[in-house]
Amino acid sequence: MAADGNMKPAKKLSLKENYAMLTRGLDWEPTYQKKEDIFRMIDFEGIKIHDWDKWEDPFRLTMDAYWKYQGEKERKLYAIIDAFQQGNGQFNVTDARYLQALKIFLTGIVELEYASHRGFCMLGREFPGAGPRIAAQMQSIDELRHCTTQIHAISHYSKYFEGMANFPEQFDRVWYLSIPKSFFEDACTSGPFEFIVAISFAFEYVLTNLAFMPWMSGAAFNGDMSTVSFGFSAQSDEARHMTLGIEVIKFLLEQDPANVALVQKWIDKWFWRGYRLLALLATMMDYVLPKRVMSWGEAWTIYYEENGGALFADLARYGIKPPKYADVTIKEKGRVSHEMWSVFYANRDAVNFSTWLPSEEEMAWFSEKYPDTFDKYYRPRFEHWRQLEKEGKPFTCKCLPQLCQVCQWPCLYTEPDDATEFLHRETEYKGETFHFCSDGCKDIFADEPEKYVHAWLPVNQIYQGNCFLPGVDPTAPDFNPLVEALKYMGLKPGVDGGLLKDSIDAQRWEQWTSRPANIHEGAYTDFVRKTTNG
Amino acid sequence: MTVEIRTTGVKPIRNAFTHLEKRFGDKNATRYQESAYDIQPLVNFHYKPLWEPDRDLYDVRRTAVVMKDWYALKDPRQYYYGAYTITRSKQQDALDRQLDFVEKRDLLRSLPLAARQQLVTALIALRHYEFGANMNNSHMAAYGFGTIFTQAAMMNCMDRLGMAQHLSRIGLLTDGNTGESLTEGKRQWMDEAAWQGVRRETERLFVTRDWFELHVAQNLVADGLVYPLFYQQFDAAFAAQNGSALSSLTDYLMRWYDETNRWVEAIVKTAATESAENATLISGWTTKWRDAWVAALQPIASQILGDKGTSALDAVTTAFNTRAGKLGLKL
Numbered sequence: 013m014a015a016d017g018n019m020k021p022a023k024k025l026s027l028k029e030n031y032a033m034l035t036r037g038l039d040w041e042p043t044y045q046k047k048e049d050i051f052r053m054i055d056f057e058g059i060k061i062h063d064w065d066k067w068e069d070p071f072r073l074t075m076d077a078y079w080k081y082q083g084e085k086e087r088k089l090y091a092i093i094d095a096f097q098q099g100n101g102q103f104n105v106t107d108a109r110y111l112q113a114l115k116i117f118l119t120g121i122v123e124l125e126y127a128s129h130r131g132f133c134m135l136g137r138e139f140p141g142a143g144p145r146i147a148a149q150m151q152s153i154d155e156l157r158h159c160t161t162q163i164h165a166i167s168h169y170s171k172y173f174e175g176m177a178n179f180p181e182q183f184d185r186v187w188y189l190s191i192p193k194s195f196f197e198d199a200c201t202s203g204p205f206e207f208i209v210a211i212s213f214a215f216e217y218v219l220t221n222l223a224f225m226p227w228m229s230g231a232a233f234n235g236d237m238s239t240v241s242f243g244f245s246a247q248s249d250e251a252r253h254m255t256l257g258i259e260v261i262k263f264l265l266e267q268d269p270a271n272v273a274l275v276q277k278w279i280d281k282w283f284w285r286g287y288r289l290l291a292l293l294a295t296m297m298d299y300v301l302p303k304r305v306m307s308w309g310e311a312w313t314i315y316y317e318e319n320g321g322a323l324f325a326d327l328a329r330y331g332i333k334p335p336k337y338a339d340v341t342i343k344e345k346g347r348v349s350h351e352m353w354s355v356f357y358a359n360r361d362a363v364n365f366s367t368w369l370p371s372e373e374e375m376a377w378f379s380e381k382y383p384d385t386f387d388k389y390y391r392p393r394f395e396h397w398r399q400l401e402k403e404g405k406p407f408t409c410k411c412l413p414q415l416c417q418v419c420q421w422p423c424l425y426t427e428p429d430d431a432t433e434f435l436h437r438e439t440e441y442k443g444e445t446f447h448f449c450s451d452g453c454k455d456i457f458a459d460e461p462e463k464y465v466h467a468w469l470p471v472n473q474i475y476q477g478n479c480f481l482p483g484v485d486p487t488a489p490d491f492n493p494l495v496e497a498l499k500y501m502g503l504k505p506g507v508d509g510g511l512l513k514d515s516i517d518a519q520r521w522e523q524w525t526s527r528p529a530n531i532h533e534g535a536y537t538d539f540v541r542k543t544t545n546g
Numbered sequence: 547m548t549v550e551i552r553t554t555g556v557k558p559i560r561n562a563f564t565h566l567e568k569r570f571g572d573k574n575a576t577r578y579q580e581s582a583y584d585i586q587p588l589v590n591f592h593y594k595p596l597w598e599p600d601r602d603l604y605d606v607r608r609t610a611v612v613m614k615d616w617y618a619l620k621d622p623r624q625y626y627y628g629a630y631t632i633t634r635s636k637q638q639d640a641l642d643r644q645l646d647f648v649e650k651r652d653l654l655r656s657l658p659l660a661a662r663q664q665l666v667t668a669l670i671a672l673r674h675y676e677f678g679a680n681m682n683n684s685h686m687a688a689y690g691f692g693t694i695f696t697q698a699a700m701m702n703c704m705d706r707l708g709m710a711q712h713l714s715r716i717g718l719l720t721d722g723n724t725g726e727s728l729t730e731g732k733r734q735w736m737d738e739a740a741w742q743g744v745r746r747e748t749e750r751l752f753v754t755r756d757w758f759e760l761h762v763a764q765n766l767v768a769d770g771l772v773y774p775l776f777y778q779q780f781d782a783a784f785a786a787q788n789g790s791a792l793s794s795l796t797d798y799l800m801r802w803y804d805e806t807n808r809w810v811e812a813i814v815k816t817a818a819t820e821s822a823e824n825a826t827l828i829s830g831w832t833t834k835w836r837d838a839w840v841a842a843l844q845p846i847a848s849q850i851l852g853d854k855g856t857s858a859l860d861a862v863t864t865a866f867n868t869r870a871g872k873l874g875l876k877l
Contacts, residue, residue: 019655022722033718033725034711037732038677044749053597075708076638083635086628100556126585126693130604133688133700137681146707149684153700157627160581164628167580171558178564180584194592200603201595468590502564524556 031072039142051140057203060268064141067263070255071150078150082157085245089161092241097168106234106302108173108521108529109512112365113300114166114239115175117227119364120192120292122162123183127196128211129155135204147256148208154249161245165238172524173517175364178502185479186364186501187412187470188292188356190420194467195289199282201463206278208260214282214335217257218323220250221315222290226297229305265330272331277459283335284452288419291348295356298349298378299370302531307381312345337452343428346385350378354393355424358409362494364503366512369398371532389431406511412471412494416449417464418456423449441465569617581626583617585693608689609758611817611824616692618816622808630701634708641798645715653791654719661788662720662727668780668850669796670717670731671741675772676710678748682764686757698809702765705806709799716795740849743842744772750838758817762828763835765810770866771839771859773803779858780850811873818874829875836866836877 025033042050054061073081095101105111129152136149170176183189199210215223228243230236264271294308316338324334353367360367370378375394378386397407413422427433437448441461448454457464473479477486480496503509512518513536518529522539535541560567562575565584591602601607606616613619625633648654654662683703690696717727735741747768754760777796785793818825840863848855870877 019652020722022649022652022655023724025723033723033728034714036714036725036728038673038710040674040678040681041736042749042752044746045753050749050752056596074711075704076711079631079634079638079708083631086631090628123587129700130688130696133684136703137684137688145681149703149707153627153704156697156700159585160627163580164577167563170563171560172556177560180565184587184589193587197592197603201593203596463593463596466593468592
């Protein structure tokens with residue numbers, strides 16, 4: 013330090029210098045405890061890191077800047093949510109059909125933000141470098157933000173519509189919600205390096221636009237001011253997270269050539285797992301949104317084939333190849349949403365949202381967007397089902413489907429090269445047979461069978477009589493596992509699921525708004541007819 | 547006269563989410579309640595964590611404390627992310643004016659050399675203490691049970707990074723942005739005998755796995771001794787010699803500490819009141835860590851406060867014991 017009387021003006025620091033100074037030498041160099049006792053999780057996966065300092069925190073945000081920046085965004089967001097609530101904005105969305113998308117969102121996606129928050133928090137504790145730790149903590153609290161603000165953006169809808177009120181319990185219990193739940197639990201129960209490749213790179217970087225497009229653009233297209241405001245507010249957070257995703261992958265690949273094979277394995281696994289998770293969004297995008305943004309097929313072409321193609325071309329210099337089975341995703345892009353909407357329609361009494369069949373006009377749209385597949389494979393099916401509805405005996409599935417041991421979708425996808433043939437793979441492990449929806453999922457199981465034998469498969473659990481509320485006697489002669497399972501999942505017959513036209517939400521919607529509950533079908537009730545005729 | 551606006555007369559079919567209705571009845575929930583209660587998954591976990599195969603992903607067995615309802619551990623500040631960041635940004639605005647005031651007038655740089663050296667010895671090494679507290683709170687947020695506790699721990703984790711950066715700023719105001727004070731603070735932290743007890747105990751916290759014990763050890767005990775010792779006792783002694791320039795910046799730390807204590811104490815008190823077993827357990831932890839931290843702080847207290855060091859630490863310890871007693875702990 014300068015001696016007295018020798019004081020030059022203080023040096024001005026640039027933002028970058030300021031950040032470097034404030035965090036300079038902050039990190040821990042333990043001497044009283046062994047480093048491996050403090051950071052216990054960093055070795056078991058086999059990733060080799062020689063210099064943690066090469067991984068700088070890409071956000072370079074000091075906390076004062078973070079608080080101010082985020083605080084300002086929160087002020088704006090809550091001003092909009094308040095105005096939305098005060099102005100009964102829930103009635104400004106397109107129709108009651110759009111609300112079915114919000115049910116999937118609140119029960120299936122919000123908890124993923126929460127899981128991501130906890131997962132990144134573990135990394136924020138376990139990474140031995142200050143830069144990576146701080147970056148992970150920043151992302152962790154951002155994800156907490158997303159979970160919180162999504163709940164706040166949607167809670168008002170839950171006051172007027174069914175199917176959203178017990179979202180945390182349903183996330184734990186509803187059979188198809190084990191698809192998103194198992195996805196994130198798979199990541200969080202992995203090691204820290206696999207987690208960050210899975211979530212930051214494979215999900216946030218490669219696939220995030222495919223998740224944002226159906227939800228946030230879908231909200232914008234359908235007049236959902238509350239949800240789309242969340243989307244705008246989260247955009248800059250997401251941009252930071254994507255930056256982390258690409259930086260981390262380059263860091264891992266540059267640290268040691270031996271990392272390449274492991275990273276490739278995780279990219280293959282998590283691309284496939286993420287892709288299967290997105291089938292939920294594909295279905296929503298094509299079938300649920302009353303006003304569509306684009307088709308799933310188009311989205312996959314732009315956001316995976318084109319953008320992802322450029323990304324993997326760029327990573328080729330590290331020895332990274334495009335994900336295994338990427339070709340299958342392209343073969344499936346004209347089929348996924350139609351096949352999975354069929355699954356939901358057939359099992360509509362056991363889900364927390366209502367379903368319907370596409371109208372003539374919608375089917376014409378599908379024919380145009382999916383010229384190679386829709387008329388050939390799916391139009392006849394939907395026309396047949398519509399006929400059955402007209403005859404008053406709509407098609408339903410009488411038993412629950414076989415689930416894939418890895419992604420937990422029903423095994424009702426079709427062969428990559430034959431859309432008329434259901435795809436089914438199985439394998440034997442320790443004397444037991446396990447079932448898969450695809451080669452991708454079968455490979456994932458084969459690599460870590462001990463992990464996946466523990467998967468909590470809802471259908472298997474229901475048939476084993478494990479899904480019932482306290483006080484129910486599974487040995488009683490009239491015990492019906494399916495009926496009890498619905499209660500366990502918090503699904504009320506006649507309120508949740510079923511056909512939209514019969515649903516209480518649709519009736520209330522038309523009563524309250526005098527507008528059709530499904531803009532593609534016209535009025536279901538006299539509430540709309542009266543107004544439009546009179 | 548009132549002006550009336552008539553709006554659509556549609557009545558909500560429910561006022562709150564089911565899980566909040568079960569807890570608080572069918573009335574409008576606060577944003578805090580919506581953010582904090584019952585969000586963490588509870589059942590039907592899919593895989594055994596590769597990093598801890600004998601536990602579930604979220605597992606009550608990661609602490610010896612037992613609660614009938616983990617959501618009893620509420621935060622009296624009712625912070626959800628928005629309330630938290632908006633509060634902190636306002637506080638930061640006020641602090642920025644203080645920092646600006648001190649910087650423009652070179653109030654810390656123009657202190658006598660001995661005073662600046664004393665300031666660096668006493669405060670700049672604490673950057674590393676704060677960064678340790680950041681990691682410990684990250685542990686609590688990652689492995690704790692129940693959103694209501696873990697989200698508050700997450701905010702505390704980020705707060706501690708903010709406090710480390712604030713202390714760095716005090717250093718830069720002292721050395722004219724050269725960073726010499728930060729280098730010197732780190733050297734003392736690593737090498738000076740007087741700091742080694744504190745560094746040793748902080749490292750011991752890093753290998754303490756029970757997250758509730760860690761909350762007690764870090765947020766109740768260590769902070770409960772460190773903050774009053776440095777930001778009150780040392781600060782007062784320093785101000786008596788050198789004026790209140792430094793106090794205008796340590797005031798922020800003390801205000802933060804007072805605010806955070808409302809949360810820290812509520813957690814400890816609620817858990818200790820739950821059962822005799824919890825009270826015994828938490829009292830034991832508090833005693834163990836208090837004894838370790840008082841011993842660890844003795845040399846640095848003497849170094850920065852001279853012959854008043856011991857009486858200052860005694861005063862801090864006595865105040866701490868009283869505080870612990872009010873929380874239902876028997877030390």
